[in-house]
Amino acid sequence: DTEVTQTPKHLVMGMTNKKSLKCEQHMGHRAMYWYKQKAKKPPELMFVYSYEKLSINESVPSRFSPECPNSSLLNLHLHALQPEDSALYLCASSRTGGTNTGELFFGEGSRLTVL
């Protein structure tokens, strides 16, 4: 199983809503990532979890709150988002934790629209 599974695939939310994006991998990877991707742009790193601990937060606004309940699951809690937060949110995992010198496995993403 070499898949990273993300749910939901599409999400529409208002600026006052609270929602969550979910990510799951069963490859035994010890690092998991959240990326944000705008149209026609490369992925931008948001958060990195290494061995279930938050190791990198790329100065992401607090309206995005990551959570790693266990080594297979990664959540991104969303609250009071702005229309400019509309984007494709990609989850990824890699075998090694901390140093990223190995393959990143990406999910297909959750497309978020904030009204």
Add this chain to the structure above:
Amino acid sequence: GENVEQHPSTLSVQEGDSAVIKCTYSDSASNYFPWYKQELGKGPQLIIDIRSNVGEKKDQRIAVTLNKTAKHFSLHITETQPEDSAVYFCAATSSGSARQLTFGSGTQLTVLP
């Protein structure tokens, strides 16, 4: 930090022709250079990678070359097929303890039948 520049931003080739995408990086400490392919509506997928101790790597129709002195690396796709049409991103490791990937800006490759 690392800066990765990628050219061209768009590339159209006839089916069967070759395609070349070029990237330059700024951090001489970078040592890992992957290439990702992103099809419409999907997440990026690794297609080939190269480490700094190797000058060239080939996998069937895809090859990557690395020039550490000039700090540039290139993706070569031969005998292109319509299913090669996608956005391609190069990337390089950044320096520092995190050593996270820095992506290039992407190349939209279109293979015309």
